[in-house]
Amino acid sequence: xxxxxxVYICECGPxxxxxVDIDKVIDAVSSIDGVxxxxxxxxxxxxxxxxxxxxxxxxxxxxHLVISACSPKDHEKTFMEVCENAGINxxxxxxxxxxxxCAWVTEDKAEATKKAIRLTKAAIKRVRYHTSLEKxxxxxIPDVLVIGGGIAGIEASLQLVSSDRKIYLVxxxxxxxxxxxxxxxxxxxxxxxxxxxxxKIQDVNKKENIKVFLNSEVEEVIGFFGNFEVKIKxxxxxxxxxxxxxxxxxxxxxxxxxxxxxxPQYGYGKFDDVLTSLEFEKxxxxxxxxxxxxxxxxxxxxxxxxxxxxKGYCSEICCMYSLKFVxxxxxKLPNIKVSNFYSDLCIPGKSHQxxxxxxxxxxxxxxRSSEIEITKKGEKLDINYKDETGGKNNIPVDxxxxxxxxxxxxxxxKLAEITSISQGNGGFFAExxxxxxxxxxxxxxxxxxxxxxxxxxxxxxxxQAEAATxxxxxxxxxxxxxxxxVKTSQISESLCIGCKxxxxxxxxxxxxxxxxxxxxxxxxxxxxxxxxxxxxxxSGAASIKHFNFNQLYQEIMEAxx
Amino acid sequence: MLIIGAGIAGIEASLMLSKADRKVHLVxxxxxxxxxxxxFEEVFSNMECSTCMVAPIQQELLQDKNINLxxxxxxxxxxxxxxxxxxxxxxxxxxxxxxxxIGCDACFExxxxxxxxxxEEGLSERKAIYVPCAGALPNVPMIDADNCLRFNGxxxxxxxxxxxxxxxxxxxxQKDEQLDLKVGSIVAATGFDxxxxxxxPQYGYEKIDDVxxxxxxxxxxxxxxxxxxxxxxxxxxxxxxxxxxxxxxxxxKGYCSSVCCLYxxxxxxxLKSKIPEIKISEIYTDLTIPGKSHQxxxxxxxxxxxxxxxxxxxxxxxxxxxxxxxxxxxNGKKSDLLVDxxxxxxxxxxxxxxxKLAKILGxxxxxxxxxxxxxxxxxxxxxxxxxxxxAGCVQGPKNIQxxxxQASAAVxxxxxxx
Numbered sequence: 001x002x003x004x005x006x007v008y009i010c011e012c013g014p015x016x017x018x019x020v021d022i023d024k025v026i027d028a029v030s031s032i033d034g035v036x037x038x039x040x041x042x043x044x045x046x047x048x049x050x051x052x053x054x055x056x057x058x059x060x061x062x063x064h065l066v067i068s069a070c071s072p073k074d075h076e077k078t079f080m081e082v083c084e085n086a087g088i089n090x091x092x093x094x095x096x097x098x099x100x101x102c103a104w105v106t107e108d109k110a111e112a113t114k115k116a117i118r119l120t121k122a123a124i125k126r127v128r129y130h131t132s133l134e135k136x137x138x139x140x141i142p143d144v145l146v147i148g149g150g151i152a153g154i155e156a157s158l159q160l161v162s163s164d165r166k167i168y169l170v171x172x173x174x175x176x177x178x179x180x181x182x183x184x185x186x187x188x189x190x191x192x193x194x195x196x197x198x199x200k201i202q203d204v205n206k207k208e209n210i211k212v213f214l215n216s217e218v219e220e221v222i223g224f225f226g227n228f229e230v231k232i233k234x235x236x237x238x239x240x241x242x243x244x245x246x247x248x249x250x251x252x253x254x255x256x257x258x259x260x261x262x263x264p265q266y267g268y269g270k271f272d273d274v275l276t277s278l279e280f281e282k283x284x285x286x287x288x289x290x291x292x293x294x295x296x297x298x299x300x301x302x303x304x305x306x307x308x309x310x311k312g313y314c315s316e317i318c319c320m321y322s323l324k325f326v327x328x329x330x331x332k333l334p335n336i337k338v339s340n341f342y343s344d345l346c347i348p349g350k351s352h353q354x355x356x357x358x359x360x361x362x363x364x365x366x367x368r369s370s371e372i373e374i375t376k377k378g379e380k381l382d383i384n385y386k387d388e389t390g391g392k393n394n395i396p397v398d399x400x401x402x403x404x405x406x407x408x409x410x411x412x413x414k415l416a417e418i419t420s421i422s423q424g425n426g427g428f429f430a431e432x433x434x435x436x437x438x439x440x441x442x443x444x445x446x447x448x449x450x451x452x453x454x455x456x457x458x459x460x461x462x463x464q465a466e467a468a469t470x471x472x473x474x475x476x477x478x479x480x481x482x483x484x485x486v487k488t489s490q491i492s493e494s495l496c497i498g499c500k501x502x503x504x505x506x507x508x509x510x511x512x513x514x515x516x517x518x519x520x521x522x523x524x525x526x527x528x529x530x531x532x533x534x535x536x537x538x539s540g541a542a543s544i545k546h547f548n549f550n551q552l553y554q555e556i557m558e559a560x561x
Numbered sequence: 562m563l564i565i566g567a568g569i570a571g572i573e574a575s576l577m578l579s580k581a582d583r584k585v586h587l588v589x590x591x592x593x594x595x596x597x598x599x600x601f602e603e604v605f606s607n608m609e610c611s612t613c614m615v616a617p618i619q620q621e622l623l624q625d626k627n628i629n630l631x632x633x634x635x636x637x638x639x640x641x642x643x644x645x646x647x648x649x650x651x652x653x654x655x656x657x658x659x660x661x662x663i664g665c666d667a668c669f670e671x672x673x674x675x676x677x678x679x680x681e682e683g684l685s686e687r688k689a690i691y692v693p694c695a696g697a698l699p700n701v702p703m704i705d706a707d708n709c710l711r712f713n714g715x716x717x718x719x720x721x722x723x724x725x726x727x728x729x730x731x732x733x734x735q736k737d738e739q740l741d742l743k744v745g746s747i748v749a750a751t752g753f754d755x756x757x758x759x760x761x762p763q764y765g766y767e768k769i770d771d772v773x774x775x776x777x778x779x780x781x782x783x784x785x786x787x788x789x790x791x792x793x794x795x796x797x798x799x800x801x802x803x804x805x806x807x808x809x810x811x812x813x814k815g816y817c818s819s820v821c822c823l824y825x826x827x828x829x830x831x832l833k834s835k836i837p838e839i840k841i842s843e844i845y846t847d848l849t850i851p852g853k854s855h856q857x858x859x860x861x862x863x864x865x866x867x868x869x870x871x872x873x874x875x876x877x878x879x880x881x882x883x884x885x886x887x888x889x890x891x892n893g894k895k896s897d898l899l900v901d902x903x904x905x906x907x908x909x910x911x912x913x914x915x916x917k918l919a920k921i922l923g924x925x926x927x928x929x930x931x932x933x934x935x936x937x938x939x940x941x942x943x944x945x946x947x948x949x950x951x952a953g954c955v956q957g958p959k960n961i962q963x964x965x966x967q968a969s970a971a972v973x974x975x976x977x978x979x
Contacts, residue, residue, distance in 0.1 A: 073620065
């Protein structure tokens with residue numbers, strides 16, 4: 001088919017017209033083979049400009065469009081829409097930036113004009129090598145797999161479920177609820193943790209469209225946003241496997257505590273009555289706080305930051321739950337003396353300082369300290385520490401509660417691998433973007449909520465569950481099709497040497513290896529066109545549509561000629 | 562849907578709702594989007610360029626056909642209940658046509674009026690027709706009618722800006738408008754303000770030169786700011802030493818503002834990257850750096866040879882050419898240090914108009930003046946009024962990540978219930 005390229009130069013009012021001799025640009029490109037028309041216009045992005053372009057495309061019967069104007073960031077989308085409405089494929093268009101990259105930065109008008117000619121010619125050259133790209137649409141399955149039956153997973157399930165959306169809730173233990181079932185109270189409101197979760201579990205059980213799998217683990221998640229094939233396996237009964245398809249996956253697998261045995265100075269596992277925070281929560285929930293001997297403690301120490309140095313991060317919630325423990329102790333044993341050994345009091349946010357101030361009081365001690373060592377001294381446990389002035393000190397107590405760091409569960413690496421996401425700082429699941437996309441991951445359609453993403457308290461966990469719900473409900477709508485990326489990578493069957501380098505650099509799990517043909521294959525539905533595989537490929541087999549080697553080479557050659 | 566506030570939280574909520582094919586009215590008090598986030602050059606802890614992080618979503622917002630962005634607009638009245646609110650909006654005239662203007666800035670120069678630029682914390686000047694900073698989106702100026710000679714009556718014939726405009730975009734005939742909207746849900750995401758350090762005179766703010774607030778310092782470092790990112794003292798010299806004072810106003814407010822330790826650490830990077838030999842002291846009480854990424858960041862910053870001083874009873878005074886920072890150190894000893902520059906990290910507090918908006922929305926404030934969450938079932942984005950949600954610092958001090966999370970969570974609540 002004969003190419004009829006239309007070239008239009010935008011004056012952008014005085015912005016380009018004053019710095020670039022546009023008539024000279026038109027002269028320089030008019031006679032290029034294939035250029036059917038070259039004209040200027042005052043402001044192409046205005047409604048008059050768009051109408052002018054539409055009329056031109058139709059009247060001149062153009063097959064390709066080149067516009068020399070502003071940055072693609074400003075108006076590439078505008079002009080692609082013009083193409084679409086006028087009946088030519090929007091990818092048969094190229095925008096040359098002669099404003100930001102030329103008129104605005106080149107003082108000398110003759111030089112600016114020369115540069116504008118080069119940029120326009122390069123765009124004309126490039127557009128010849130463009131091919132039409134078509135939008136694809138795939139059916140999206142609205143159902144969701146939620147991994148982890150703690151408060152985060154339950155909350156997400158309850159918010160996601162509807163008459164046209166099924167939820168598969170997979171929990172590896174024998175019951176729903178997670179860690180919160182151990183908490184008598186939740187700071188700062190001091191509502192009952194166990195009763196909140198009981199209510200929510202009842203709600204889950206009432207929902208026909210939430211299918212709960214207890215004692216089960218996810219074995220395999222293959223596919224892409226809109227259609228993941230999932231295999232789950234019962235842990236107890238060998239071989240029992242369930243298979244189903246979902247559109248999205250929510251990871252809500254929680255966290256665990258740092259093992260204080262790794263820091264022997266705290267005496268955990270060596271001395272009686274040295275407890276972890278979770279052990280103390282359980283003891284408190286049982287209704288009685290007592291020593292191994294059965295007697296109530298007369299004094300207790302709460303040691304913050306256990307394992308912080310080893311892990312390299314602050315676990316965010318330990319100061320606050322330690323304050324809550326002071327209240328547990330004081331509620332049950334009003335005369336008990338409690339000493340908090342801390343380094344920095346981390347109580348961010350509007351409600352926490354008040355909680356701290358209300359917790360301070362009779363026989364409650366806050367000791368800023370370091371180099372803590374716990375020894376046995378007669379019947380008592382002795383807390384040896386260095387105080388703020390650097391002096392050595394000690395306080396004997398009956399009971400010690402350790403606040404160990406929060407760390408990812410032992411199956412986090414396996415789950416990360418199954419869902420093709422990465423683990424970031426501290427081994428927690430990594431967000432797509434720390435700031436502006438904190439529940440999404442590098443695998444589209446896989447979301448992370450709760451403390452598997454990082455240490456956090458119940459309110460923060462709930463917010464993440466709700467946030468992931470928002471992401472899913474706004475993008476995976478029953479009956480609506482999903483449009484995957486158009487500018488994807490492709491791997492040439494004849495050029496691929498089967499070295500698998502591309503598999504190792506693909507962040508999205510979009511490339512698989514065809515063992516019979518011994519070549520890499522791109523799944524275009526998953527690929528986001530990042531270009532990693534293209535850069536890594538040693539044989540030139542991988543390329544990105546619309547940014548392939550020849551398109552770029554021709555454009556650059558023309559520009560530097 | 563009605564979203565109030567086009568900062569990072571409001572933008573996130575708007576884009577997500579639009580994606581779900583909801584029609585969104587996004588009401589913003591100022592002439593630009595991006596809120597406080599676009600005042601930052603870089604964000605902790607990965608030191609990403611903040612405007613680069615936000616600009617793509619601001620662009621997306623402007624091009625989104627489901628989103629009706631109403632700038633220079635405020636909510637005046639809300640009636641009705643969840644699913645059927647009627648809302649009155651007052652939208653001030655911009656006097657510049659959003660369609661015709663291409664943002665070429667030609668209109669600024671001829672304007673005869675010069676005054677302090679609020680966006681730059683008063684550190685630079687602007688005209689009566691202006692954009693708050695280079696790169697503001699939408700990149701369309703506004704006329705400040707209170708100070709424009711034509712509108713305040715000082716020179717009714719002035720049309721310098723209109724004559725300079727090549728696109729007939731300056732339109733003196735625009736009028737303030739009253740809009741009536743019908744919406745199903747409302748998300749309030751109006752952000753925060755900082756505590757005014759003048760209320761704690763011991764820090765010398767506005768009494769002593771070169772005592773800055775954190776936001777002023779952000780603009781001093783910003784490449785699109787008043788000094789194009791050059792950190793200089795009032796006398797034009799480069800500071801040789803600086804003290805960063807945490808927790809300004811914490812005692813007065815009664816809470817920890819959660820982000821100050823981290824952005825103060827970020828300021829180390831700002832200072833050291835521009836002035837490698839500068840001596841920096843961080844004066845703090847308790848280091849609050851929660852979460853998986855922040856201690857690593859702290860250690861990196863500490864590696865820049867900063868003096869971390871735990872102190873109380875801080876007092877800032879002029880001493881000769883320098884500024885003396887007096888304090889009680891941890892062991893009760895009185896000490897002081899001499900610096901060229903002081904940066905204060907003031908508490909985060911609710912906006913001036915938070916209480917007015919709360920009244921209009923019919924939701925309560927907490928004891929600190931932030932919007933009170935209902936906290937039923939543990940969620941912090943629900944209010945006592947069904948259909949009205951809150952997101953970002955309007956609910957309490959928080960960082961960008963947590964603001965975005967609340968915005969997404971509010972959308973989750975809206976979409977799962979309707």
